[in-house]
Amino acid sequence: MTKPNLLSGMQPSASSLHLGNYLGALRQWVAMQQTHSAHYVIVDLHAITVAQDPKMLAENIRKTAAQYIAAGLDVDSSTLFIQSHVPAHSELAWILNCIASFGETSRMTQFKDKSQKGGSDNASVGLFTYPILQAADILLYQPKAVPVGEDQRQHLELTRNLAERFNNRYGKVFEMPEAVILKETAKIYDLQNPTAKMSKSAGEPKGIVNLLDEDSVISKKIKSAVTDTDGEIKFEPESKPGVSNLLGIYSAVSDKPISVLVESYQGVGYGQLKQDVADAVIATVSPIREKTNELMNDTSHLDSILEKGAAKARETADKTLRDVQNALGLIPNRNN
Numbered sequence: 348m349t350k351p352n353l354l355s356g357m358q359p360s361a362s363s364l365h366l367g368n369y370l371g372a373l374r375q376w377v378a379m380q381q382t383h384s385a386h387y388v389i390v391d392l393h394a395i396t397v398a399q400d401p402k403m404l405a406e407n408i409r410k411t412a413a414q415y416i417a418a419g420l421d422v423d424s425s426t427l428f429i430q431s432h433v434p435a436h437s438e439l440a441w442i443l444n445c446i447a448s449f450g451e452t453s454r455m456t457q458f459k460d461k462s463q464k465g466g467s468d469n470a471s472v473g474l475f476t477y478p479i480l481q482a483a484d485i486l487l488y489q490p491k492a493v494p495v496g497e498d499q500r501q502h503l504e505l506t507r508n509l510a511e512r513f514n515n516r517y518g519k520v521f522e523m524p525e526a527v528i529l530k531e532t533a534k535i536y537d538l539q540n541p542t543a544k545m546s547k548s549a550g551e552p553k554g555i556v557n558l559l560d561e562d563s564v565i566s567k568k569i570k571s572a573v574t575d576t577d578g579e580i581k582f583e584p585e586s587k588p589g590v591s592n593l594l595g596i597y598s599a600v601s602d603k604p605i606s607v608l609v610e611s612y613q614g615v616g617y618g619q620l621k622q623d624v625a626d627a628v629i630a631t632v633s634p635i636r637e638k639t640n641e642l643m644n645d646t647s648h649l650d651s652i653l654e655k656g657a658a659k660a661r662e663t664a665d666k667t668l669r670d671v672q673n674a675l676g677l678i679p680n681r682n683n
């Protein structure tokens with residue numbers, strides 16, 4: 348039996364993923380490779396919707412790929428590639444630009460949030476049409492499943508609307524993709540501000556455990572996590588957010604239920620808990636860091652993995668694009 352297609356994308360916007368990205372998303376992507384024919388795309392063209400430093404961008408694209416591979420993404424059974432290596436993404440995005448209405452695109456809340464920050468005069472047109480490029484990323488691969496965080500639900504709805512409109516007007520080309528909203532099995536909070544989600548954009552460095560942090564740095568960050576003064580190890584996110592977050596992290600990296608951990612820590616102090624959480628996090632994260640560093644030490648090998656991924660991706664993407672062009676009445680270019 349063939350496995351259903353899956354596609355998801357990640358922005359290469361940071362030099363290191365953090366523990367929240369790993370436990371909340373990446374780990375699930377790795378698991379979904381078993382049951383799906385998975386396509387994972389590093390969306391560099393989405394990243395440039397806001398200004399990027401060119402050197403940093405190139406480094407972040409490779410580092411993002413390296414961290415995914417290091418975390419268990421299997422480049423033989425799955426397809427890992429860079430968006431700009433598959434020109435069909437840009438070409439289908441233009442076509443979908445001509446299908447999407449200005450009104451529906453204007454209703455995307457992520458654009459409203461992002462453009463408000465810098466003022467709409469400073470927001471690029473690319474930021475406005477970002478969700479349409481995302482729709483192209485998805486529809487080219489005819490995926491059944493698109494695993495994303497809750498914040499991407501609206502972009503998935505737009506994608507489905509565009510697919511349906513295209514199919515109604517020009518005949519069925521696109522499969523309807525389904526959003527698989529990743530339940531945050533492990534929602535990880537900032538170590539310094541444990542009522543806020545761990546997030547690159549919000550937190551101070553001390554509150555965020557990066558996958559590429561050295562062991563000593565991880566240990567220090569976890570040991571200086573904000574807790575409370577009553578000294579009891581209990582899982583009560585409302586009244587004890589700091590301790591509860593540590594228990595949540597511990598449970599996610601050790602696969603032990605929180606209740607079992609709480610039981611075994613009766614009468615034990617926060618110092619011991621932090622030490623054990625640090626050890627468990629390091630045991631999970633340091634092999635990923637080491638493998639990432641290895642991959643980054645040989646970028647020509649890494650680039651060749653990504654080129655192979657792009658060649659595989661182009662086979663599927665180009666076929667869909669041809670079907671779209673035919674349906675629209677564009678004359679095929681037989682050189683392609």
Ligand code: AMP
Pocket residue numbers: 367368369370371372373495496497529531533534535536544545546
């Ligand atoms: P972002 O880089 O914030 O767009 O997040 C990428 C993915 O990581 C999304 O699917 C999020 O659900 C997940 N994620 C980000 N931050 C956290 C967090 N603090 N806890 C759990 N999951 C997270």
Ligand code: TRP
Pocket residue numbers: 354355356357358390393480481484485493494495499
């Ligand atoms: N917009 C997504 C995010 O910020 C990234 C993305 C781009 C994506 N293209 C995609 C996600 C296609 C899923 C499918 O997380």
